[in-house]
Amino acid sequence: MKLTIQINEGPYQHQSADSAYFFAKAALDKGHEIFRIFFYHDGVNNGTRLTTPPQDDRNIVSRWTELAQEHDIDMVLCVAAAQRRGIVDDGEAERNGKDATNIAPGFRISGLGQLVEGGIQSDRLVVFGD
């Protein structure tokens, strides 16, 4: 089955990033395809490489990066949500005159159309969040 996963909550604050990660892993293990993982609302905070959790805790961001690289998954941060919350890639830094970037490897910033397209193209849209 082809899946799109939407994550609406930030890491550490809320379990949805963890639940979505384990769901994604389990789905891939069962042979399902992940068309896209779309991060919305505070979920865009899953995509900052500046995250530095304590050493004895899970690193949610690098965990996503590794999953995406291992399985070639398209991970998209909503541009409007990312702009509000200060998640920046090279293009956004240039467009908005910012002096730094913080996007983590494996993520890209794009529009909400990518979420709607995920709903259209996938057999299931699975949403994690409140």
Added chain:
Amino acid sequence: MSDTKKFLYINRKAPYGTIYAWESLEVVLIGAAFEQDVSLAFMDDGVYQLMKGQDTSAIGMKNFSPTYAALGDYEITKIFVEKESLEERGLTLDDLQHLVWEDEDEDWAEKDSIRLVSRAELGDVMAEQDVLFNF
């Protein structure tokens, strides 16, 4: 294969206090360009999103409620409001904005967008959908 699916955006939270309501509306507006069969549902505290006469001046936030009146122009004509959620909050349809759309097939006759449905009926509406967005 037809790429038209039935989309239902479910709005369950108060308009202010969290950003879910506003960012839900942003998805709805962007998604309208994809020409899908779109419906909106308002339930729980989400019914407050449609209240008329909203004034956000004291909280320093943008009042985005006028945007709902533009949904008809985006060809979003099915807005389900859950009856029990209104009643539980002491509200009636008269407390909500009067949302309309213009029917091209009937000489642009103005028609009501809001459909008052019971909790059970809204469940049936959800069961008919291909894609549920939950905000």
